[in-house]
Amino acid sequence: MDRRHLLKNSLALGGVLGLGNGLGGCAATPPAPAPAPIKPPSTQWMDRPPLLAPIRAHTDRIFDIKVCLRPFRTKGPNLDVEHIGDAMIVHNYGHGGSGWSLSWGSADMAVQKAMSTSPRQIAVVGSGIIGLTSAITAQRAGAQVTIYTRELLPRTRSVRANGAWTPSSRIALESEAPTNFGETWEQMARMSWKNLRPYVGMRGNPITFFDHYYLSDLPEGQAAPPNPDLPPLPPPTWTGAPVRNADFAHYDERIRDLTPRTQPLPDDVNPFPAKYVRRATSLLFNFTEYGHILTSQFFAAGGKIVMRDFHSPSELAHLPEKVVINCPGFAARDWWKDKAMMPVRGQTGWLIPQPEVQYGLTYRSVQVLSKSDGVMVIALEHGDMKGYNNSDESPNRAESERAVRVIEELYSRFPAGPV
Ligand SMILES: Cc1cc2nc3c(=O)[nH]c(=O)nc-3n(C[C@H](O)[C@H](O)[C@H](O)COP(=O)(O)OP(=O)(O)OC[C@H]3O[C@@H](n4cnc5c(N)ncnc54)[C@H](O)[C@@H]3O)c2cc1C
DSSP, X not given: OHHHHHHHHHHHHHHHHHHHHHHHOOTTSOOOXXXXXXXXXSSOGGGXXXXXXXXXXXXXXXEEEEEEEEEEETTOOBOOEEEETTEEEEEOBOBGGGHHHHHHXXXXXXXXXXXXXXXXXXXXXXXXXXXXXXXXXXXXXXXXXXXXXXXXXXXXXXXXSOOBOOTTTTOOBTTTSOTTHHHHHHHHHHHHHHHHGGGBTOTTOSEEEEEEEEEESSOTTOOOOOOTTSOOOOOOOOOSSOOOGGGBOOOGGGGGGGSOOXXXXXXXXXOSSSSEEEEEEEEEEOHHHHHHHHHHHHHHTTOEEEEOOOOSGGGGGGSSOSEEEEOOGGGHHHHSOOTTEEXXXXXXXXXXXXXXOOEEEEETTEEEEEETTEEEEEEOTTXXXXXXXOOOOSOOHHHHHHHHHHHXXXXXXXXXXXX
16 A cells, blocks of 8 residues: 555656756756646545555454354245234244345334234234334334343344345345245335434444445456465355255345445555456444444333343244244244244454454455444354354354455565555
8 A cells, every 4th residue: 555655756756856856947957747647546536445454353353253053044034923822923034144234124014014904003023124124113103012032132133144235135035935025125225224224323333334345356257376385265155955056045136226336446455465446335243332222212112121032933822912023033043943044144243443444344254344343253264154054153263263364465565664
């Protein structure tokens, strides 16, 4: 980066000096060659990347490793209604790698069904991101809401996620999703986006926009050869019926208008020591602040939370509320015997927070997101299949260390000095 700036500055200086020489020259001196015209920068001022603080990627700065199972449902999220005794159960689970993103839209659909009998009281099972947003949406529709849950938000799987706007990540298998699921998904995504808007700019930054840089040493589509200085890539971790990345349904094109497109960064404004860089602007959830605000909103609207661990669906028939929105996440596989639920393991390594790092990046299948509670490092190799049908929730430190070393190597290429 310094080298680039130095190069740019020396070019500019050369131009100024050349002009001075020309003005001060005497007749005996051969005329100085005309200064080369300075090429206008490729990118307008306002779109140039700002000075970027370096990420302190070192394995001894890893202070936490979280593992989580995405509640992937091969058929897409379950929003069906069923009855147990005189209780109406509206399901709202199975959002794969998209639960934070789709939560408000999915809650809206579930609450519309739950309110069809105009109940005054509604029970919500679960206080992950799907349960909390369902509960608040039901309150906004006029119901008194009690959440029954085994764990509160900070202990749920939800807070072990990445927390970026990824509304179609592991949301269904193309072959198993209902025919019109693309439309349902689009409605969910748009409704969520609309509901997230009021949280942008709130004190504590529960939701923020940030620039994300996609770096590569090779042109797009070319795989980087293994780096001999790094441990080899871990073997694939999926088991059972083989799926391919292409088997996962993706609908992002349907909502292209919501977020800016990824743009290549020309060489003269590329601040990274990698040849090919693209930039996108995206949305990030800061779990601590966002979770705190949602919980406060729920209580402020008169919501109650009861700690309860259900062991059989029939227990729901004994709740005082006769309408129940069921948001148990991945637990639906055992509790509700939903065979379409498939665990997709994911792990995040956490480096000590760096509030000065206001961007994210992806390089050599490693993603870095700088959040208020830490710099998150995620190994992405093998794409959507990574962790498919793997329900091992124990941390694998070697995986996170390898990912951190990929980023450490990247930053070691910067010359010494401020970035
Ligand atoms: C590694 C990883 C990265 C991810 N990244 C993103 C991302 O960037 N963006 C995004 O949008 N999504 C992401 N996700 C997906 C997202 O985290 C999930 O879709 C979402 O958290 C699911 O929320 P939930 O409320 O359904 O489930 P959970 O968070 O699991 O909550 C379930 C709730 O139900 C309760 N419960 C369960 N069973 C019972 C029972 N028997 N009795 C009482 N209570 C019960 C639990 O205690 C808990 O409160 C990611 C997931 C993973 C694993």
